[in-house]
Amino acid sequence: MNPAGYCIRTLAHELQAAPALAELLTDCVAGGASVSFMWPLPQHEALLFWQGVIDSAQRGERIVLVAEDKATGALVGTVQLVFAAADNQPHRADVAKMLVARRARRRGLGAALMQAAERAARDAGKTLLVLDTVTDGDAERLYARLGWQRVGVIPGYALWPNGGLCDTTYFYKTLSPGR
Secondary structure (H helix, E strand, O other): OOOOOOEEEOOOOHHHHHHOOOOOOOOHHOOOOOOOOOOOOHHHHHHHHHHHHHHHHHHHOOEEEEEEEOOOOEEEEEEEEEEEOOOOOOOOEEEEEEEOOOOOOOOOOOHHHHHHHHHHHHHHHOEEEEEEEEEHHHHHHHHHHHOOOOEEEEEEEEOOOOOOOEEEEEEEEOHHHHH
16 A cells, blocks of 8 residues: 555656656665665766666566655655576565655655565565665664564675665565465
8 A cells, every 4th residue: 555645656668767766866875875875976876877777677677666756746765676687586586775765754655665566576476575774774674564584684784875884684575476
């Protein structure tokens, strides 16, 4: 179920969405999100990243979901399902880049994006999802509330956008086939 005022949908072959996704990524990194990028994040770097993601989705390597504000049409959230490339893992996908704009947080949008990702994974025939997140952050608490199983912590796995090591927690979720 989507929170009131938001629409979650699969991003089709919409390269024109890349600038809005780049803005979302930049907002999250500026807010301290450890999502593979350092601050300051040049806009062209964020744009190139999303152009590559959209190209990958067009090749069927991933699904990109976006959340839009119904009133303004602004893109305020996203999450990806990245399909495993290994032949022996056709049942698995990684959840990646779950981002919610700072102005849209604490309204249930993160939970709605994750639930939509789980539905999309089931529809794609995936029965195992994995993800990693910053240890002791809001996202870690969200995943636990949504029934994800904590595997463990890797200390000093990544850097915060402004520098300094942060720990990473890994999770998995088993999905039952079908709806």
